[in-house]
Amino acid sequence: MSTLVVFDCFETLLTSRPLPRPEDLTVGLSDALRLEPSVAAAVTRLVYGTLFGVMTDPGALQPATMDLLDEALREQGTSREPEELQSALWRALRCDDPGHYLVCEPGATAARRTAEAGHTVRLLSNCYLPGNLMRDLLRNCGVPEVFDKAMFSADGGPKKPDPRAFQSIAEGSFERRVMVGDSLEIDLSPAAALGWETIQITPGVTDLSELCKALEV
Template identity: 35%
Template sequence: MIEAVIFDVGGVLHIYDGQLVQTEVISGLSITLDTFRQVWVSLTNKLEMGLLTEEEYWEEFKKATGSTVQLPEESLLVRGLRKSFHINTEVIEIVRRLKKQGFKLAVLSNTILPHTRYMDEIGLYDLFDRKLFSYDIGAKKPDPRTYQAALAALDISPTVGVFIDDREENVTAANQLGLNGLVYTTAEKLREDFSILGIHV
């Protein structure tokens, strides 16, 4: 019998245009797209892994790109997110119904602290019992350590847990650990998948 449900965040609980975040960084630092591309992936990966603070991230970013622009008070990483962000209300309603039925709920996300703070401010995580983020774990999905951290936080065995993500490779990794993995496409399909597991939302 299923006892807990673990949700990915971006692409499931909310939708946003990652390109806008990148555009804000390029514009905010007054750098070219080519210069941006040389450092974005490696430095942002370190931020997601908890290897850099945001202050260290920007110091390294400016040093690597040669930017001398003073950063605005609001994080460029949050500014771009906020411009395109919207909550997936259909999925949040499913979460709310799961909560009422007594399921343990968690989020498990590859993300950065500035984005987590924004989600906390708008109350996106209010319905969840546990919140697990890559920068705290020191690993990113599909690394098995991320799922193991979620299982430990919820105090459950894999077979009684459901994991939902919009990336197939992350769901495959969860399945390999014994979780009931579901690839998210639409809220309607998610309800159908839950129904197969005997959960009606």
């Protein structure tokens, strides 16, 4: 039987400390991009405010973080190269802190075993980091590279719980589709509404034996 298993990212494959506060992001961007504090604060207000508004609207499309940051800088009469923007996001979101993001070992093990059993494994994440940085973060934390496709909302487009996000990540001919995630509202209910099977996990005490049993992995 052809089976697709889609994993959520945060609190499923990775655990993390809370996101930095806006004032911390301002300091981080000011340092990383060599900005005057007032300019950094204006950039943070636009970027953070826009993303916060989008994240609280289930049907809103998420703008690409890189585009949003570039636009905010240009509105302040300055600009930076893409490499500098990516480096700034990496630092501002604490990706350079070894303890800020940690692999969720049961989730990572389940993803690896699911792929080894011959199932198609994909990743669907609501996030602020663009996809290439998210892949770096996952790799650095030790998440196995078993996903044949990944969608990161920070690259722009629909996000969970928008059905379009689930439909896009699930493209292909599959007899079963399974969503693995921690959030009933964001991950599981929208997947179930599309006829998918769902596996809910508990952040911090993740036990995916149910998934492994259901998929015989």
